[in-house]
Amino acid sequence: xxxxxxxxxxxxxxxxxxxxxxxxxxxxxxxxxxxxxxxxxxxxxxxxxxxxxxxxxxxxxxxxxxxxxxxxxxxxxxxxxxxxxxxxxxxxxxxxxxxxxxxxxxxxxxxxxxxxxxxxxxxxxxxxxxxxxxxxxxxxxxxxxxxxxxxxxxxxxxxxxxxxxxxxxxxxxxxxxxxxxxxxxxxxxxxxxxxxxxxxxxxxxxxxxxxxxxxxxxxxxxxxxxxxxxxxxxxxxxxxxxxxxxxxxxxxxxxxxxxxxxxxxxxxxxxxxxxxxxxxxxxxxxxxxxxxxxxxxxxxxxxxxxxxxxxxxxxxxxxxxxxxxxxxxxxxxxxxxxxxxxxxxxxxxxxxxxxxxxxxxxxxxxxxxxxxxxxxxxxxxxxxxxxxxxxxxxxxxxxxxxxxxxxxxxxxxxxxxxxxxxxxxxxxxxxxxxxxxxxxxxxxxxxxxxxxxxxxxxxxxxxxxxxxxxxxxxxxxxxxxxxxxxxxxxxxxxxxxxxxxxxxxxxxxxxxxxxxxxxxxxxxxxxxxxxxxxxxxxxxxxxxxxxxxxxxxxxxxxxxxxxxxxxxxxxxxxxxxxxxxxxxxxxxxxxxxxxxxxxxxxxxxxxxxxxxxxxxxxxxxxxxxxxxxxxxxxxxxxxxxxxxxxxxxxxxxxxxxxxxxxxxxxxxxxxxxxxxxxxxxxxxxxxxxxxxxxxxxxxxxxxxxxxxxxxxxxxxxxxxxxxxxxxxxxxxxxxxxxxxxxxxxxxxxxxxxxxxxxxxxxxxxxxxxxxxxxxxxxxx
DNA sequence: GGGCGCGGGCTTTTT
DNA sequence: GCCCGCGCCC
Numbered sequence: 082x083x084x085x086x087x088x089x090x091x092x093x094x095x096x097x098x099x100x101x102x103x104x105x106x107x108x109x110x111x112x113x114x115x116x117x118x119x120x121x122x123x124x125x126x127x128x129x130x131x132x133x134x135x136x137x138x139x140x141x142x143x144x145x146x147x148x149x150x151x152x153x154x155x156x157x158x159x160x161x162x163x164x165x166x167x168x169x170x171x172x173x174x175x176x177x178x179x180x181x182x183x184x185x186x187x188x189x190x191x192x193x194x195x196x197x198x199x200x201x202x203x204x205x206x207x208x209x210x211x212x213x214x215x216x217x218x219x220x221x222x223x224x225x226x227x228x229x230x231x232x233x234x235x236x237x238x239x240x241x242x243x244x245x246x247x248x249x250x251x252x253x254x255x256x257x258x259x260x261x262x263x264x265x266x267x268x269x270x271x272x273x274x275x276x277x278x279x280x281x282x283x284x285x286x287x288x289x290x291x292x293x294x295x296x297x298x299x300x301x302x303x304x305x306x307x308x309x310x311x312x313x314x315x316x317x318x319x320x321x322x323x324x325x326x327x328x329x330x331x332x333x334x335x336x337x338x339x340x341x342x343x344x345x346x347x348x349x350x351x352x353x354x355x356x357x358x359x360x361x362x363x364x365x366x367x368x369x370x371x372x373x374x375x376x377x378x379x380x381x382x383x384x385x386x387x388x389x390x391x392x393x394x395x396x397x398x399x400x401x402x403x404x405x406x407x408x409x410x411x412x413x414x415x416x417x418x419x420x421x422x423x424x425x426x427x428x429x430x431x432x433x434x435x436x437x438x439x440x441x442x443x444x445x446x447x448x449x450x451x452x453x454x455x456x457x458x459x460x461x462x463x464x465x466x467x468x469x470x471x472x473x474x475x476x477x478x479x480x481x482x483x484x485x486x487x488x489x490x491x492x493x494x495x496x497x498x499x500x501x502x503x504x505x506x507x508x509x510x511x512x513x514x515x516x517x518x519x520x521x522x523x524x525x526x527x528x529x530x531x532x533x534x535x536x537x538x539x540x541x542x543x544x545x546x547x548x549x550x551x552x553x554x555x556x557x558x559x560x561x562x563x564x565x566x567x568x569x570x571x572x573x574x575x576x577x578x579x580x581x582x583x584x585x586x587x588x589x590x591x592x593x594x595x596x597x598x599x600x601x602x603x604x605x606x607x608x609x610x611x612x613x614x615x616x617x618x619x620x621x622x623x624x625x626x627x628x629x630x631x632x633x634x635x636x637x638x639x640x641x642x643x644x645x646x647x648x649x650x651x652x653x654x655x656x657x658x659x660x661x662x663x664x665x666x667x668x669x670x671x672x673x674x675x676x677x678x679x680x681x682x683x684x685x686x687x688x689x690x691x692x693x694x695x696x697x698x699x700x701x702x703x704x705x706x707x708x709x710x711x712x713x714x715x716x717x718x719x720x721x722x723x724x725x726x727x728x729x730x731x732x733x734x735x736x737x738x739x740x741x742x743x744x745x746x747x748x749x750x751x752x753x754x755x756x757x758x759x760x761x762x763x764x765x766x767x768x769x770x771x772x773x774x775x776x777x778x779x780x781x782x783x784x785x786x787x788x789x790x791x792x793x794x795x796x797x798x799x800x801x802x803x804x805x806x807x808x809x810x811x812x813x814x815x816x817x818x819x820x821x822x823x824x825x826x827x828x829x830x831x832x833x834x835x836x837x838x839x840x841x842x843x844x845x846x847x848x849x850x851x852x853x854x855x856x857x858x859x860x861x
Numbered sequence: 862g863g864g865c866g867c868g869g870g871c872t873t874t875t876t
Numbered sequence: 877g878c879c880c881g882c883g884c885c886c
Contacts, residue, residue, distance in 0.1 A: 164875095164876065165875095165876075166876085192876065193876075194876055195876095219875090293875095293876060294876095296876090357874075358874075358875080358876095360873075360874060360875090361874080361875060361876080464873070464874085465872060465873045465874075466872075466873080466874085467872055467873085467877095467878095468872095470877090487875090490875095521862095524862085524863080526862065526863090527862090528862045528863075529862080530862075531862090562862095563862085659873085659874065660874080661873085661874045661875075662874090662875095680873095681873095683872090683873055683874085684873095685872080685873060686873070686874090701874085722877075723872095724870085724871065724872085724877070724878095725877035725878080726877090
């Protein structure tokens with residue numbers, strides 16, 4: 082058992098707490114009664130149900146401050162867990178600010194993953210690891226799995242490694258070790274998944290590596306099998322706080338329950354209505370049954386919203402009311418009036434992007450009758466990242482500054498991962514995955530053949546690849562350019578390895594030497610693609626990031642978890658991000674484009690999870706609307722490119738759920754009276770549709786067959802559809818109509834504003850009435 | 862061994 | 877429409 086006394090993490094923090102005991106508590110004055118209750122109920126289990134914009138973070142940080150300020154706990158006795166590094170950082174900053182200068186940081190405030198890394202490094206041997214284990218990212222993980230899959234003679238066409246990765250990930254999220262996978266679940270991946278999972282775990286141990294899921298899983302396993310260890314931590318962490326509790330998965334839930342098992346001083350903060358991570362294993366059930374898990378729990382509801390206008394809140398409430406099994410909260414505000422939620426339909430996705438671009442500019446100038454918003458105050462929140470493209474394209478053409486939040490993270494970029502592989506190999510030569518990654522990057526003439534030879538020799542001798550390569554060279558198993566290049570690489574690695582101990586050279590200098598001498602920097606300097614300069618720039622940034630660490634080793638140990646991408650460049654820019662990335666943020670003006678069935682709610686979510694999936698999508702809609710402070714604009718398009726093919730789209734079912742009284746339906750530009758014809762656009766659209774052989778594409782067929790299966794959500798009379806109200810169709814069955822993409826057809830059915838049309842060329846389709854015109858209205 | 866061109870599959874969402 | 881993997885050819 083390791084001793085805690087040698088740990089920096091547990092030291093030094095207590096002075097501050099003692100010095101602060103019994104100070105005045107001004108922070109309590111700014112809280113409303115519910116917040117105050119959540120802050121002051123320090124003992125026993127507390128569930129803080131905090132709706133969107135109700136001052137959750139304020140309450141949470143005040144609670145930490147209160148624990149410290151009253152002398153109830155010392156900073157190192159508080160375990161405070163978040164999901165993102167950003168949230169952890171923010172909380173740290175706020176606590177620091179509230180306490181003033183005296184804080185010595187909180188060693189156990191961090192993400193689930195970062196805290197688990199700390200714990201696992203202390204007890205690595207209990208999981209069969211060394212304490213300097215590496216953390217694989219998804220890329221490494223996938224490469225490893227691919228090797229296992231092909232070694233097992235499995236056709237990776239039918240059973241892609243990706244699928245296996247997600248199966249294993251799910252199992253880990255449920256805290257199932259290879260031996261604990263229930264028989265009922267073992268059928269995945271052609272029944273081979275359990276064996277491959279076991280193999281994978283063995284291989285990880287050999288590599289002294291863990292993946293993301295392991296961080297939780299190993300620690301939970303250690304807690305479950307080593308009571309002495311668990312008890313020590315139960316004593317250490319006297320007060321536990323959990324942010325975003327609705328997002329915890331089973332493994333995290335077990336972890337928390339184990340740690341809180343003794344004293345039960347656990348305060349979980351969350352909002353069941355904002356649970357949007359079911360797809361990565363989050364269990365809304367965790368928050369729904371908190372009171373059962375912790376009998377006698379104090380439940381506090383934060384319902385006063387300080388963010389949005391009443392119309393926006395009402396719209397959000399109206400949508401979320403469609404979900405069953407909620408804990409039930411109703412947001413309210415004492416703000417007076419404000420703008421209704423605006424709704425608008427467009428011809429296609431490009432028109433939608435064009436309109437939003439104009440709208441952003443209008444808002445910026447303040448010409449929309451409202452006060453002007455800066456670009457930083459506006460955001461476009463999309464369901465799926467591929468939607469971003471249309472906006473980026475449009476904004477580039479009109480020169481509207483924008484920023485995309487949550488693109489590929491810094492540490493996931495190719496050049497960063499390559500560079501890190503070099504560093505990994507220098508600090509731990511037996512890192513086979515790192516070796517594989519860079520052995521032929523830059524090109525050294527060491528292709529598949531050569532690499533296979535290295536693999537074989539290494540396996541025969543039971544040594545890491547780097548030693549296998551050495552043996553291969555000694556045995557003259559390689560000739561020509563490849564041999565000399567490999568010798569050069571090995572020689573370099575040895576040399577750089579020796580330099581890690583050299584006090585004359587800083588680790589930043591060493592990193593630069595490695596990248597230069599290996600030819601890696603040169604590779605990008607010679608690269609003529611437009612990305613190359615950016616990549617070199619990133620490498621420079623990487624070196625700069627090293628500064629904060631003592632040495633390369635220390636850097637590598639920490640970096641795998643700091644996957645942040647928060648290089649928020651300054652300047653006025655409109656933000657584009659996914660709804661998931663928007664959680665926890667707020668903007669005066671929010672655009673929510675792409676509200677179309679299949680896109681939002683996402684078809685995949687519905688196919689995979691049925692009603693549960695739709696409910697999660699609905700929560701996503703709720704998250705989206707509640708990001709808006711003053712103006713919320715929802716939009717949809719009648720046609721959209723899907724997989725590069727034009728598709729007819731139906732407005733989202735969530736649009737029907739918006740309460741009419743709080744919605745303002747805007748008239749789209751040029752939808753009636755042949756405005757498009759006048760603008761001379763129909764030819765391009767028609768040509769595109771004609772060129773693309775739409776109706777034979779698999780995507781189209783898939784969508785067609787799904788459209789038939791999809792159950793009607795609710796009886797028509799029970800809904801008050803905004804669209805229906807506005808556009809009671811003036812069409813009749815049998816009428817001949819024209820559609821810009823599908824051509825001429827006859828109406829064979831009318832259902833509210835939706836027409837079923839037998840097109841002459843395109844077959845039978847459902848189309849929203851406003852997207853067709855009577856055939857005699859055609860302006861040409 | 863590497864570069865290029867073709868075809869298939871695919872897009873949620875991320876620590 | 878884009879990315880990845882494969883197979884062909886240099």
